[in-house]
Amino acid sequence: MKIFNTDIAIVGAGPCGLFSVFEAGLLGLKCHLIDSLPVAGGQLSEIYPKKPIYDIPGIPEILAGDLIKNLMLQIAPFNPSFTLGETVIGLSKKEDGKFELETNQNSVIRSKVVAIAGGLGNFEPRKPQIENLIQYENCGVDYIIKDPEKYRNKKVVISGGGDSALDWAIYLTEVANQVTLIHRRTGFRGAPESVSKVMRLVQQKKIDLITNAEVNKLIGNSHLTNIEIKIDNSETISKSLDFFIPLFGLVPKLGPIATWGLNIDKQAIEVNTLDYSTNSKGIFAIGDINTYPGKLKLILCGFHEATLMVQSAYRIIHEGKDPSFKYTTVTGIKGIN
Amino acid sequence: MDSDIQISITDRNDKTHMLEVPSDIGMNLMELCNSSEISKMGICGGIALCGSCQVYIESDHELTDCSNDELSMLDNLMYVKSNSRLACQIKLNNKLNGLKVRIAPDQ
Numbered sequence A: 001m002k003i004f005n006t007d008i009a010i011v012g013a014g015p016c017g018l019f020s021v022f023e024a025g026l027l028g029l030k031c032h033l034i035d036s037l038p039v040a041g042g043q044l045s046e047i048y049p050k051k052p053i054y055d056i057p058g059i060p061e062i063l064a065g066d067l068i069k070n071l072m073l074q075i076a077p078f079n080p081s082f083t084l085g086e087t088v089i090g091l092s093k094k095e096d097g098k099f100e101l102e103t104n105q106n107s108v109i110r111s112k113v114v115a116i117a118g119g120l121g122n123f124e125p126r127k128p129q130i131e132n133l134i135q136y137e138n139c140g141v142d143y144i145i146k147d148p149e150k151y152r153n154k155k156v157v158i159s160g161g162g163d164s165a166l167d168w169a170i171y172l173t174e175v176a177n178q179v180t181l182i183h184r185r186t187g188f189r190g191a192p193e194s195v196s197k198v199m200r201l202v203q204q205k206k207i208d209l210i211t212n213a214e215v216n217k218l219i220g221n222s223h224l225t226n227i228e229i230k231i232d233n234s235e236t237i238s239k240s241l242d243f244f245i246p247l248f249g250l251v252p253k254l255g256p257i258a259t260w261g262l263n264i265d266k267q268a269i270e271v272n273t274l275d276y277s278t279n280s281k282g283i284f285a286i287g288d289i290n291t292y293p294g295k296l297k298l299i300l301c302g303f304h305e306a307t308l309m310v311q312s313a314y315r316i317i318h319e320g321k322d323p324s325f326k327y328t329t330v331t332g333i334k335g336i337n
Numbered sequence B: 001m002d003s004d005i006q007i008s009i010t011d012r013n014d015k016t017h018m019l020e021v022p023s024d025i026g027m028n029l030m031e032l033c034n035s036s037e038i039s040k041m042g043i044c045g046g047i048a049l050c051g052s053c054q055v056y057i058e059s060d061h062e063l064t065d066c067s068n069d070e071l072s073m074l075d076n077l078m079y080v081k082s083n084s085r086l087a088c089q090i091k092l093n094n095k096l097n098g099l100k101v102r103i104a105p106d107q
């Protein structure tokens, strides 16, 4: 069990969670962020990293992925800590008044304040319709690659035809003992450079490509050992393997947040616009996850919400003391170690 | 009005809604489902990036071809059939009078 103590625990490392670290840092508060994605950035990293955004004040045009890179640079002086690739499943208040957040992989984060910046919800994998898929989750079936070393010298089968399936198939040829890529159709529509790289690796026999095919059965005891692949909707072949990695992208689902006793309206947390506090003292909600009259799901609105939220967080952490208001032009950035 | 067309949408509870909608205001089928509160879709705002708006076309209307972006999204979705389309990529126009669609199951 990993335990982290911090001032503000932030659920969700999308743009609003990230910017909260900056505003909290200006007030001398430390933050720990948790996200189920293996990387920071929320929707910007998962759904549209290569799309340009035009409505960030003062920046006429920026790729979503670059905005996240810049936010990471901007918050670096404040040394936030991260738990990535883990989902917060439990939130409870302890006798000492602190909150305790618990993840699906037994990490525990303790803090006086919780900021929920969960966006449209927890990103969960699209799962192919294979009967006993769930039985092998974490014992042969992975939907997200957190640490490629796990696949060193193993036999890996990836299914999917998008960029992440292509990119991981390419990457894992350097690590795994055998890489098979299974795709429902014949052609790929991913980034052209990834497609041609995959085709080169197929020619070099480093990737075994099976197209017009779908995995339709998983076989094993405590761990997955074989899969059945249906090709052209007729012939079925069997293949031995160590890991099956279906990569069909992720979809956001409100998930565990709905069970934390907060007032929810249409999949969003109701907040007071004074400071984006929820009905539970010490828990705030900012960004796409909250709702209030006139709410707009925009990054710039989430940045504003984050800024006001940390003022109240400061008062809770420092038992009623008001934060002093200063311009960054006056104080500069004093980092936190 | 002359520009109004009729569209039938069957939701995930198998309930069919008959809608009369203007075809000349540049609306797409995803926006129609959202605005009529038949189904909440459109996480990505309608740029074929989220797959939340998959529908099955159940009438034989001739639709515009799928773009590469739409096809690559469909490659990633579950419950895809030969008549699957992304509703956000279908702009309403007067040729679509009588269109019948069914909303695909939740991902």
Ligand SMILES: Cc1cc2nc3c(=O)[nH]c(=O)nc-3n(C[C@H](O)[C@H](O)[C@H](O)COP(=O)(O)OP(=O)(O)OC[C@H]3O[C@@H](n4cnc5c(N)ncnc54)[C@H](O)[C@@H]3O)c2cc1C
Pocket (backbone or CB within 6 Å): A011, A012, A013, A014, A015, A016, A017, A034, A035, A036, A037, A041, A042, A043, A044, A047, A048, A052, A053, A054, A055, A086, A087, A088, A089, A117, A118, A119, A120, A121, A122, A123, A254, A255, A256, A257, A286, A287, A288, A289, A297, A298, A299, A300, A302, B043, B044, B045, B047, B049
């Ligand atoms: C295609 C597209 C284009 C867009 N274009 C624009 C634009 O041009 N301008 C603009 O301002 N906005 C745009 N948006 C909207 C913008 O992306 C969102 O407003 C923004 O991402 C909200 O940020 P957030 O930090 O609130 O949440 P998100 O970015 O959604 O991040 C939330 C994070 O929380 C995590 N999470 C949730 N629950 C849990 C849990 N229980 N445990 C662990 N992690 C959890 C999720 O995995 C996710 O990574 C666009 C959105 C899309 C999809």
Ligand code: FES
Pocket (backbone or CB within 6 Å): B030, B041, B042, B043, B044, B045, B046, B047, B048, B049, B050, B051, B052, B053, B073, B086, B087, B088, B089
């Ligand atoms: S609304 Fe996102 S794909 Fe159609």
